[in-house]
Amino acid sequence: MVVATQSQDAGKGSDKVIELEEITVRFAGDSGDGMQLAGTQLTDTSAIFGNDVCTLPDYPAEIRAPAGSLGGVSGFQVHFGSRKLRTPGDTINALVAMNPAALKTNVADLEPGGVLVVNEDAFNKVNLQKAQYETNPLEDDSLKKYQLFKVPMDRLNAEACKEAGLTGRAAGRCKNFFALGVVYWLFGRSMEPTLKWVEQKFGAKPAVADANSRALKGGYYFGETAEMFTVRYTVAPAKITPGKYRRVSGNEATAIGLAAAACRAKKPLFLGTYPITPASDILHELARFKNFDVRVFQAEDEIAAVCSAIGASFGGALAVTTTSGPGMALKTEGIGLAVMTELPLVIVNVQRGGPSTGLPTKTEQADLFQAVWGRNSETPLCVLAAATPADCFDMAVEACRIAVEYMTPVILLTDAYIANGAEPWRIPDEDSLPRLDIEHPTACEDGQRFRPYERDDKLSRPWAIPGTPGLEHRIGGLEKSDGAGDVCYDPMNHEHMIKTRRAKIDKIADTIPDLTVVGDESGDLLVLGWGGTYGPILSAVERCRDDGVNVSCAHLKYLDPLPKNTADVLKRFKQILIPELNLGQLRTYIRATCMVDSVPFSKVQGMPFRIGEIVAKIEEVLSNGKKS
Amino acid sequence: MSADATTVNLTPKQFGSDQDVRWCPGCGDFSILSQVKKALAATGAKRENTVFVSGIGCSSRFPYYMSTYGFHSIHGRAAAIATGVKAADPELNVWVVTGDGDGLSIGGNHLLHAVRRNLDINILLFNNRIYGLTKGQYSPTSPYGKKTKSSPHGAVDFPLHPLSVAIGAEATFVARALDVNVKHLEYVLERATQHKGISFVEIYQNCVIFNDSAFEYASGKDTKDDQTLYLEHNRPLVFGKDKKKGIRLNGMDPEIVDLGDGVTEDDLLFHNERQAEPSLAYLLSRMRYPEFPEPMGVFRCVERPTYEDMMMDQISAAREKQGVGTLKSLFEEGETWEVN
Ligand code: SF4
Numbered sequence: 001m002v003v004a005t006q007s008q009d010a011g012k013g014s015d016k017v018i019e020l021e022e023i024t025v026r027f028a029g030d031s032g033d034g035m036q037l038a039g040t041q042l043t044d045t046s047a048i049f050g051n052d053v054c055t056l057p058d059y060p061a062e063i064r065a066p067a068g069s070l071g072g073v074s075g076f077q078v079h080f081g082s083r084k085l086r087t088p089g090d091t092i093n094a095l096v097a098m099n100p101a102a103l104k105t106n107v108a109d110l111e112p113g114g115v116l117v118v119n120e121d122a123f124n125k126v127n128l129q130k131a132q133y134e135t136n137p138l139e140d141d142s143l144k145k146y147q148l149f150k151v152p153m154d155r156l157n158a159e160a161c162k163e164a165g166l167t168g169r170a171a172g173r174c175k176n177f178f179a180l181g182v183v184y185w186l187f188g189r190s191m192e193p194t195l196k197w198v199e200q201k202f203g204a205k206p207a208v209a210d211a212n213s214r215a216l217k218g219g220y221y222f223g224e225t226a227e228m229f230t231v232r233y234t235v236a237p238a239k240i241t242p243g244k245y246r247r248v249s250g251n252e253a254t255a256i257g258l259a260a261a262a263c264r265a266k267k268p269l270f271l272g273t274y275p276i277t278p279a280s281d282i283l284h285e286l287a288r289f290k291n292f293d294v295r296v297f298q299a300e301d302e303i304a305a306v307c308s309a310i311g312a313s314f315g316g317a318l319a320v321t322t323t324s325g326p327g328m329a330l331k332t333e334g335i336g337l338a339v340m341t342e343l344p345l346v347i348v349n350v351q352r353g354g355p356s357t358g359l360p361t362k363t364e365q366a367d368l369f370q371a372v373w374g375r376n377s378e379t380p381l382c383v384l385a386a387a388t389p390a391d392c393f394d395m396a397v398e399a400c401r402i403a404v405e406y407m408t409p410v411i412l413l414t415d416a417y418i419a420n421g422a423e424p425w426r427i428p429d430e431d432s433l434p435r436l437d438i439e440h441p442t443a444c445e446d447g448q449r450f451r452p453y454e455r456d457d458k459l460s461r462p463w464a465i466p467g468t469p470g471l472e473h474r475i476g477g478l479e480k481s482d483g484a485g486d487v488c489y490d491p492m493n494h495e496h497m498i499k500t501r502r503a504k505i506d507k508i509a510d511t512i513p514d515l516t517v518v519g520d521e522s523g524d525l526l527v528l529g530w531g532g533t534y535g536p537i538l539s540a541v542e543r544c545r546d547d548g549v550n551v552s553c554a555h556l557k558y559l560d561p562l563p564k565n566t567a568d569v570l571k572r573f574k575q576i577l578i579p580e581l582n583l584g585q586l587r588t589y590i591r592a593t594c595m596v597d598s599v600p601f602s603k604v605q606g607m608p609f610r611i612g613e614i615v616a617k618i619e620e621v622l623s624n625g626k627k628s
Numbered sequence: 629m630s631a632d633a634t635t636v637n638l639t640p641k642q643f644g645s646d647q648d649v650r651w652c653p654g655c656g657d658f659s660i661l662s663q664v665k666k667a668l669a670a671t672g673a674k675r676e677n678t679v680f681v682s683g684i685g686c687s688s689r690f691p692y693y694m695s696t697y698g699f700h701s702i703h704g705r706a707a708a709i710a711t712g713v714k715a716a717d718p719e720l721n722v723w724v725v726t727g728d729g730d731g732l733s734i735g736g737n738h739l740l741h742a743v744r745r746n747l748d749i750n751i752l753l754f755n756n757r758i759y760g761l762t763k764g765q766y767s768p769t770s771p772y773g774k775k776t777k778s779s780p781h782g783a784v785d786f787p788l789h790p791l792s793v794a795i796g797a798e799a800t801f802v803a804r805a806l807d808v809n810v811k812h813l814e815y816v817l818e819r820a821t822q823h824k825g826i827s828f829v830e831i832y833q834n835c836v837i838f839n840d841s842a843f844e845y846a847s848g849k850d851t852k853d854d855q856t857l858y859l860e861h862n863r864p865l866v867f868g869k870d871k872k873k874g875i876r877l878n879g880m881d882p883e884i885v886d887l888g889d890g891v892t893e894d895d896l897l898f899h900n901e902r903q904a905e906p907s908l909a910y911l912l913s914r915m916r917y918p919e920f921p922e923p924m925g926v927f928r929c930v931e932r933p934t935y936e937d938m939m940m941d942q943i944s945a946a947r948e949k950q951g952v953g954t955l956k957s958l959f960e961e962g963e964t965w966e967v968n
Contacts, residue, residue, distance in 0.1 A: 048965045197963075246964045256958055263955050270716055272708075290946035292953030295715050295939060300741040304708035307701070307738075311681070311712025314699055315720065319712065337702050427959045449646075466697040466713070466720050469676040474645075474691050476700030477684075486647070487692065 016231045017188070022081030023235055024089030025183060027176070028106040029098030029119075030067050031059065031074040034176035038096075039076025040247075040422075041180055045193045046080035047247055047424050050237025053080045054535070055422045056088035056608075059361050068122075068130040073105045082236040086388070086535035088421060090610040094186070096179050098122060098153070100131035107143070116146040117182055119175070121154035149228055153178050153219075160218030164211035174215035181219020188234040191216055241426060248425040250389035250418035251278075254322075254348060255285030257396025259292050262318045264397075265404060265436040268293040270317035272308035274301055274327060277360040278416040279350040282322045302327040306334035306347070313343040314475070316440065316465035318400060322348040325367050326357065332375055335409055339379045339501065341475045342453075342461050344403035344410075348396070351415040351531075353606040362606025363417035365531055366582035371411045372560050372589065378498045380505040382406070383560040385413040385531035390425040392418065395557060401434045406508055407460045413559075415581070417608045418532040438463070443470050452485035459504035506561050515563040519545055519552030522572035525622055528598065530556040530586050533579055533609055540614035551618050556586070567594035577601060577621050579614055637672045640665035645695045651686060656807035656833035660754065661693055663810055664723075667817035668696075678721045681710040683730040686761050687754035687833070690725040704735025707742035707751065711935075714747050718936040721821070722749040728769040729759050732788050736768075743797040743826050745935040750820045750827040753790050756835035757842050764838035776838075790830045791913035791927060795906045800825035802909055802927040806832045808847050812858070812924065819926055825934050845917050846924075855917055859925035864896035867921045875915070882915060901929045 025042060027035040036057055047053045058075040065072030079089035094115035097103035099122035110116060123138050137143055138150055157178040161171035177194075184191055195213055202209035223229055248256065262269035271294065273283050287296045295317065299305040306321045313319035323331060328349050338345045351367045353359025371383045382402050386395040392414055399410040441462045444450045452473040453461050464471040473485060481488035482497055517526070519541060529537040534555050541553040554569055556562065570576055570590070576598035578587045584600040591597055601617045603609055643665040651657045668678065678696035682688035684703035691698025701709050706724045714722050724742075731739045731753050742751065758776065759765040765778035769790065773782040794802050801823040805816040813831065820827035832843040845855040857867040857875070865875035866887070874896040876885045885891050900908060909928035916922060951957075 044963055048963075050967065193963075240967045242967050244960070244964055244966055246960065246962060259953075259958055260955055263953070263958070268716065270712060272712060289953060289958070290943050291950040292958065293943055293947075295943070297711065297715055299708065299711075300737055303705060304711070304738050304741065307705040307708035308712035308715070310701075311699070311709035311714075312716040313712070314709070315679075315713040315716025317712075317716035319716075333702055334705065337705075341699075427964065430955050433955075465717075466679045467677055467717055469674075472675050472695055472697050474694075474698035474700060476691070476698075477702050478700065 017234055018231055019234050019236065021083060021235070022079065022085060022089075023094065023187060023233060024077060024079045024092045025094045025096070025187070026075055026077040026092045026106060026109070027096045027179065028073055028075040028102035029176070030102070031065065031072050032067065033074070033098050034173065035074050035076045035098070038176040038180045039078050041194045041197065042078045042183060042189065043080075043422065044197070044247060045184070045189050046078065047245065048193050049190065050240065051080040051082065051235055052085045052238040052240060053078065053247070053424060054085045054088050055079065056417070057420050066130070068099055068101055068127045070101045070105055070131060073102045075102075075106060080235055082238045084238065086539045087608070087611060090612050094183070096183060098175070098179065100127045100133050100137070103137065104131045104133065107146075110146060112145045114146055115149070115186065116143060117149045117151060117179070119153040119179070120150040121152045151182060151222065156218060156222060157215050160214045161211040164214050165207050166211040170208075171211060174211050177212050177215040178219040181216040181221075182223050184216070185220045185223030186229060186232055188232055191220055240424070243426045245424045245426055247422050248390055248393070249281070249420055249422040250386065250392040250414050251281035251350065251420070252285055253390055253392035253425060254386075254396045254412070254414060254419070255282045255289070257393040258320055258346065258400065259286065259289050259294055260393070260433065261397045261400030261436060262294070263292060264433055265318050265400070265438050267316070267318040267438065268295055270295045270297065270309060270312035270319045271322065272297045272299050272305040272312065272319070273322045274299050274305045276302075276324045276327045278352055278419050279322045279324045279327070279348065281419070282348060282350070302330035303334060306331040309345055310334060310338050310341070310343060313338070313345050314341070314466070316467070318404070319344070320346045320348065322350070324350050324352045325354045325370070328367060328370055335381070336375050336377070336379050337477050338409040339375070339381055340477050342407045342501075344407055344463070346396070346399045346403050346410050346412060348412045348414065350419045351413060359606040361416065363415045363532070363608055364581050364604060364606065365415055365533065366585065366604065367413060368530070368559065368582065368585040368589065371413055378502065380502045380560070381408055382410040382505055382508055383413065384410060385557055385559055386418060387531065387534035387555055387557055389418050389421050389423045391534075391557070393425065397433060401436055402508055402511075404436060404438050404463075405460065405511070406458055406504060407463060408504065413531055415532040440465050440468065441471060442468060449484075451483050453480055454483050455500075458507055459500060509561040509564050512558045512561070512563060514565045515554050515556065515569050517552050517554050517569060520550065521552070523550050523552055524573070524625060525551045525575045525577060525618065526570065526573035527551060527553040527577045527579065527614070527618065528556065528570070528586070528590070529553065529579060530559060533581065536609040536611050536614055537579060539611045540618060543611065543615055544618050549618065549622065551622070559589070562593060567596065570594055570596040575599060575621060575625050577617065579603070579609055579617065581608070637669055638675065640669045643668050643675065643695055645693055647692045649693050650689060652837050654836040655686070656756065656835070657687060657690070657754065659807045659810055660752070660813070660831055660833060661690065663814040663817055664752070666814050667821060670814070670818055671821050673721055673821070677719065678723070679710075679713055680723045680725060681706045681713065682725040683735055684761070685727040685730045685759075686835070687725055687727040688730060704730055704733070705738060706730070707735060707738040710749050711742055711745070711747055714749055714936050715939065718748075718940060724749060724751045726751065726753050728753065728755045728757060728767045728790070732768045732790060732793070740793070740797050743794055743799045743828060746800055746825045746932050747936060748824050748826070748934045751829065753828070753830050754833040755790060755830050756833045756839055758835050758839035760835045760838055789913060789916070791828075792910060794828040795910045795913055795928065798906055799828040799928065800932050801827040801929050803828070804830045804832070804922075804924050804927070806843060806846055806924060807834060809924070816925065819929070823929060825932055846922060855921050857915075857921040857923050859899050859901070859912070859923050859927065861899060861901045861926070864893040864898050865923075866893065866896065875920075882911060882920065884920065901926045903928075904930060
């Protein structure tokens with residue numbers, strides 16, 4: 001915990017309030033315990049209070065793992081602070097464990113001296129056995145390095161709910177709100193936003209609404225009255241750019257970005273997709289946006305998903321397909337067709353742990369090669385990567401812009417970490433969004449045959465859509481003559497088309513921002529990242545710079561093409577460090593494209609980088625650099 | 629969608645493109661191409677509103693020979709691509725041209741699902757019971773024991789029967805025609821394009837190079853009357869040169885009977901293409917050479933809402949209820965807060 005100030009407090013139940021710069025709380029329980037909901041409520045309450053927040057859910061891969069089992073533990077981590085936060089937190093300051101399994105799987109991440117709130121009632125023989133505890137950890141010495149608070153939540157919650165007329169299982173379902181109440185009291189959060197939410201959510205079921213409110217208050221007043229917690233913590237509001245905010249996860253932001261781009265383009269949005277973890281939430285979001293003329297097609301498989309999107313693009317819609325790694329593999333041939341037919345198409349890959357089925361709910365960044373190079377023949381397309389949950393919005397809009405402006409498929413890479421993680425999103429000014437003006441040709445010159453592969457100065461071909469008289473034409477996977485667009489086996493035309501397709505992608509660099517450096521523009525070390533590692537890398541570099549270490553960082557969101565100044569930027573530093581959640585894919589790519597070598601820093605554990613890990617690596621690289 | 633200035637129907641020829649047709653001389657595809665053009669002309673189709681989508685195979689060259697919009701895509705995926713085209717613009721007249729390999733092997737999954745969704749598209753499955761473009765391997769409709777380059781000792785796969793598959797997936801329009809019976813083929817194609825919903829047409833197509841005469845029984849002068857049965861709605865199932873033979877139900881099974889000697893047309897099975905349950909159509913699809921005359925014509929033609937209509941209805945309903953979505957409503961959904 002980063003302590004800001006300490007003060008004595010006159011409030012009853014505790015004698016001390018410590019003000020902190022930031023706090024990380026994790027709720028952990030059975031997947032049926034409502035931990036995600038408790039976490040989301042703490043997030044919203046903190047954001048409304050004015051903290052910066054950053055969150056990360058952690059689900060088990062199995063939907064209904066046996067209750068109380070280690071495999072069935074679900075967690076939700078909330079990081080809130082009085083300054084800009086970029087990660088959900090390296091270590092946790094407070095852990096709420098609803099049962100022994102949740103304790104066992106999470107307690108290692110709790111800092112020594114951290115707050116540990118457990119549901120004492122759940123530590124019975126059966127649950128201890130399921131969690132493979134030989135003795136009850138609440139009764140031996142194993143937890144003594146933490147501030148342990150044993151709260152009989154089942155009992156107290158049942159009491160609180162009884163007055164609302166809810167008993168048994170129905171009352172048990174409110175337990176997460178009881179735990180939330182305890183946390184609210186401990187961290188000086190107002191109950192108002194959650195009480196309002198309960199009212200809205202359960203308004204139609206007064207007993208349920210009442211029970212949840214009572215559970216929340218029960219937890220809060222328990223904290224206040226039980227002479228248990230001697231210290232409370234507060235976090236002041238952060239200095240945040242003024243504006244209107246909402247919380248978004250990366251997947252939500254992606255969905256909103258796609259729908260917004262279609263609005264700007266005045267087009268129906270067509271989503272052809274197949275359910276896959278961790279991308280399905282984009283489908284769920286877009287399926288709700290019917291009044292935006294979003295046409296969601298849940299296809300029979302990944303191949304049909306991409307192919308239907310290609311058909312919809314030919315038909316004149318703004319077309320998208322969303323998936324994760326294994327789905328990308330299946331879509332590969334279809335994407336090649338989109339490259340060949342030069343149709344606009346956005347492909348979102350929410351990367352997860354692989355290969356094969358791998359770690360479906362965990363994060364990884366190992367699909368970069370697949371995105372850039374993973375197709376038969378010379379099949380270039382544009383590759384983008386979002387940096388944070390909120391950035392998914394900007395990059396989704398950007399992917400659509402590039403797709404329609406350059407008549408090309410665009411792959412947008414996100415990952416499970418930023419897709420499920422959430423942060424406040426400053427609602428953008430409509431006029432700040434790109435316009436996405438699309439002009440479909442409407443006629444040919446008299447007597448002329450339409451030339452579907454006639455290019456403009458961006459090397460982009462016309463997007464003539466069925467329904468337009470006089471522009472009837474045929475496209476397909478066979479090589480076409482440039483200009484006229486007829487099937488053409490001429491060797492020189494083929495080479496010309498191969499080169500032209502590449503040149504078109506390269507031209508996209510004319511309309512993308514330069515790579516910017518945080519810190520000094522040249523020096524001993526640049527930390528280069530891409531995609532979802534932005535938060536931990538920037539935080540680590542800022543921490544080092546605060547300590548006087550000379551290190552800069554730069555972050556790539558455009559992978560193909562790279563920003564034009566990429567090689568120039570890299571060559572201004574003595575050493576480049578590339579942390580990535582794979583075995584060095586960006587490193588290889590940079591070496592190939594910019595002729596710059598770098599120090600790799602790989603982590604492939606299904607987990608994001610911790611800030612501390614990167615700080616340590618920076619220090620190591622710098623001291624090695626001095627030695628040599 | 630824009631309306632054509634003229635209300636005069638185009639001629640079949642006007643549906644042809646300027647590209648050289650590159651099928652082997654004598655290939656059944658030529659006839660199908662001609663009848664499709666005729667059916668389009670006869671039904672008043674507009675070039676600009678018509679889209680042909682194909683996969684890979686000999687038949688999949690089809691779009692290049694039409695003056696409409698066209699998409700010659702990748703192997704097996706035509707039905708999926710056509711689905712996207714139709715969803716993007718439900719007003720379009722969308723046709724899928726596929727073959728037995730393209731549609732039932734590599735693209736079997738897409739075909740099945742396009743059928744069950746009941747999109748208003750026409751699927752023409754050119755069945756030549758062989759892989760032509762890759763030069764003569766057995767296909768999923770090749771008969772058991774078929775000797776080909778890839779099955780020199782005879783194929784040990786049992787074949788798929790396209791119409792049984794389509795009926796199993798509850799296609800709302802199912803028909804069969806023969807490449808060389810041009811009048812009947814055109815009739816079937818016209819019926820297909822007039823049907824609102826999925827139209828699945830199996831066309832027996834002779835591959836002169838790799839599987840010549842596969843349908844000789846259905847087209848040969850001496851055999852066709854006994855080996856095929858032309859279906860007519862509400863009419864008894866009769867066949868043979870003098871229409872003296874018929875199909876009668878014996879329990880659940882069809883049997884061939886001779887008319888006369890106490891057996892009249894009233895004893896025969898009557899065709900009803902509008903029967904809601906697909907069991908009759910399925911039974912017809914199981915009547916196969918050489919045990920039975922193979923039914924030709926419309927097996928089934930029933931009504932059911934189309935995918936694209938239901939999709940668009942949901943969109944209009946949402947727009948009526950929530951209003952047309954604006955960026956503001958999109959961005960500010962759920963909990964928002966101000967930071968000053
Ligand atoms: S190989 Fe057979 S199917 Fe293909 S074009 Fe030649 S005759 Fe027709």
